Amino acid sequence: MSIVASGASALPSAPDGKGVGPLLRGWREQRRVSQLELALRAGSSARHISFIETGRSRPSEEMVLRLAEHLEVPVRERNALLLAAGYAPHYPETPLDDPAMDALREGMERLIQGYEPYPALVVDAAYNVLAANRGIVMLLDGVPEALLAPPLNAMRLTLHPQGMAPRIRNHRAWRDHLLAQMDRQIALRRSEPLRALYEEVAAYPVPDPTPEDQPLDAAPYFALPMRIEHDGRILSFISSISTFNTPMDVTVSELAIETFLPADPATAKYLQNLRS
The missing domain is CATH 3.30.450 (Beta-Lactamase)
Structure with missing residues (x-):
């Protein structure tokens, strides 16, 4: 049975009414990581993480990717975080038959x-x-x-x-x-x-x-x-x-x-x- 494409999915879109801050907070809470622990992992500060999660600060594209990596966010959802932050998706989604x-x-x-x-x-x-x-x-x-x-x-x-x-x-x-x-x-x-x-x-x-x-x-x-x-x-x-x-x-x-x-x-x- 040869490999077949299951159908390429559309690129993710940012959830309605949610910016990147609440999404990152949701992933952090799901991973049971404190703001301080995440800040230490990402080379940032707990204050900056708090500002990002509450929408008081817009993270850079690099920071979104860094936080997503330390929170072990799946690749597809990393694209969704970038879109929610106002950036283009970073990871392509290439069909298997390409x-x-x-x-x-x-x-x-x-x-x-x-x-x-x-x-x-x-x-x-x-x-x-x-x-x-x-x-x-x-x-x-x-x-x-x-x-x-x-x-x-x-x-x-x-x-x-x-x-x-x-x-x-x-x-x-x-x-x-x-x-x-x-x-x-x-x-x-x-x-x-x-x-x-x-x-x-x-x-x-x-x-x-x-x-x-x-x-x-x-x-x-x-x-x-x-x-x-x-x-x-x-x-x-x-x-x-x-x-x-x-x-x-x-x-x-x-x-x-x-x-x-x-x-x-x-x-x-x-x-x-x-x-x-």
Whole structure:
């Protein structure tokens, strides 16, 4: 499954009725950082931070970017802060199908294909699947065509009652893990589309608990596995998510590569035999 563009988003606009000061204060409070601590990090003063937050002082473009960096504001929201302060966006948002992204696309495709026979995929900030290898396609056996129609969504495919959910033996534990992961992302990005997705998948019916829906501290693994039935066998996987360091583009900042490592020798042997 080759990498596809999920559709370029419009550049962010400054929220109605909000200047950069209240927005920065909101990010600072969310990160639980005092004005003094932020000032020390940014090489400023608590008085200046207070003046910025109350609108008594207009920060320079450099100061907006510096404060955003120390508050770990996501790249997309940094552009929104700049717009609210009266500056142009600093970070481009290049569509994945743009020729400038050729090297990135080819690199990610080689990476997930090289991971075979183990499953791997690329998702965007809303968990839309941009690329997947044959290991992922194997796990989607039996999923109805309606759920496989673009745009594919990893959370929907996993938790929908007609998707992979009925075959995930520790569904409740895995569901709790995924919802907690989404909740952390919502807090980080303040994304309304992601919140809508969370509310959708959280409302899906939950199967009756099984003996494998055990607490994490009771599981005989070094991390919570996804245990899924495939062709009469139970396969166990540990999930890992990778992102890009210091992204300078909104699109790149929101990409994530998720890989699934076999959690036991039986799963590894089964997948290797499929490959041979």
